[in-house]
Amino acid sequence: MTTDLSTVIRPIDSANGLPNAHYTDPEVFAEEREGVIFDQWAGLAVAADVPEAGDAKPVELLGVPLLLIRDKGGQVRVFHNICRHRGMILVSEPRKIEGAIRCPYHSWCYSTQGRLVATPHVGGPGMNTHEDIDKSDLGLVEVPSHIWRDVVFVNLNGNAAPFEDVHADLLQRWYEFDSPHHHGGADSRFQLDVKTNWKLAVENYCESYHLPWVHPGLNSYSRLEDHYHIEKPGQYSGQGTYVYRQLKADSGEVFPDFPGLSDKWNEGAEYVAVFPNVLLGAQRDHAFAIILEPRGLDETSEHIHLYYASEKTDDALRARNTAQWKEVFEEDVFVVEGMQKGRHAPGFDGGRFSPAMDGPTHLFHAWVAEKLHDRREKLAAE
Known part of the structure; x- marks a missing residue:
């Protein structure tokens, strides 16, 4: 459905509001x-939601699963909350990440900076590497974010200035x-x-x-x-x-x-x-x-x-x-x-x-x- 917005952008003295x-x-x-x-730069959460290093909180923005996390260096980041292997949700409830972010499906593990650090049995039983699996290319997808007045703003499509x-x-x-x-x-x-x-x-x-x-x-x-x-x-x-x-x-x-x-x-x-x-x-x-x-x-x-x-x-x-x-x-x-x-x-x-x-x-x-x-x-x- 395409709505007629021509009357909305008129000067205020003759404009209508957005259609029903x-x-x-x-x-x-x-x-x-x-x-x-x-x-656009939309508000997602506040940095106070993850007050200490290692704190992680799953959030959604209109159905998109995201992970708000304060990494081990203290920086607040936003990632897609899914494993790069099969798209499994990584963190289902707020918690402290003590070591790595571990996928509950096949145990692929990520650092709090989003790097893929472990791929158990990916090359077969007991083989934790495979020549076709490049860890450097399979880190968590990070969403552009900016913190102002403690609000975590994100630009999900990456199109904003x-x-x-x-x-x-x-x-x-x-x-x-x-x-x-x-x-x-x-x-x-x-x-x-x-x-x-x-x-x-x-x-x-x-x-x-x-x-x-x-x-x-x-x-x-x-x-x-x-x-x-x-x-x-x-x-x-x-x-x-x-x-x-x-x-x-x-x-x-x-x-x-x-x-x-x-x-x-x-x-x-x-x-x-x-x-x-x-x-x-x-x-x-x-x-x-x-x-x-x-x-x-x-x-x-x-x-x-x-x-x-x-x-x-x-x-x-x-x-x-x-x-x-x-x-x-x-x-x-x-x-x-x-x-x-x-x-x-x-x-x-x-x-x-x-x-x-x-x-x-x-x-x-x-x-x-x-x-x-x-x-x-x-x-x-x-």
Whole structure:
């Protein structure tokens, strides 16, 4: 199925949103899998998932089995989680790799850097080599990856420009936060499983228009009029606020600030969607990352992680912060699930955008449309 995207890439005052098929049709979902997720720098996991050398965690990205591992030298890598012999899954649950990564089928073994190091009986019983099996050519397939703000981004098809080039503008915008981000630990991560297409979670996060009605508690001090749009066509979009209120313990204690911040961040904060599927928050005293895992046309897992400037923070205050953010993010669930149901109405034309309020969301729609347009033209030329 080929959808008409011509109205999506119009200027916002005359544009429509993405057609219903982009939320309900399996063929379009498969097209987006290749052109919108696999061809770009997509969020996969966080480096904190494998905190120590030898830690390995199996993950999937739209059905592709991958292995997140911190090698013996401390570098985080991503490999296809399959043996080069017969395609068997190598690691089925998170664990520590004490020696080598051993395939449970025929015991081919790989180093944590992906090198094939052992091929038992490959030349016959007791013969562990064969002249036609070149170990140097049969290491694990490594996926291009880049870590920023602890998020592990991957480019599964290898078609994207270097991460630093693609996101040079955002890296410069938030250069003041280049100091270490320390994951808050087990009480600073949670998951929301939402019955919606992953794009609707991005669209909702981008804008502040819904704050008065969906987040009345947040809007009570950080009002709609206190927000501004963040718009970088082709890369990211979101919102900022001039009124950020630090969480305080009963004793008045707050989280320590990230070092070297300018006055802008004393009461300001910014929230951006890094296309396609990573949502980030930057505040003076903590940060968060949300990785959207598309699990189907109308199923998305939101993996939320909270970070601090110091490895040591007050346990009770940290727990309160997690609970506060969880409440905010849960308030959005009925909205994105409601919009998903709405995309089954055959007369819906993608909707219209408020030229004054929906700029960040329109940018995301236009980005998706442009990526698919480019892919369609490339395939037509082949």
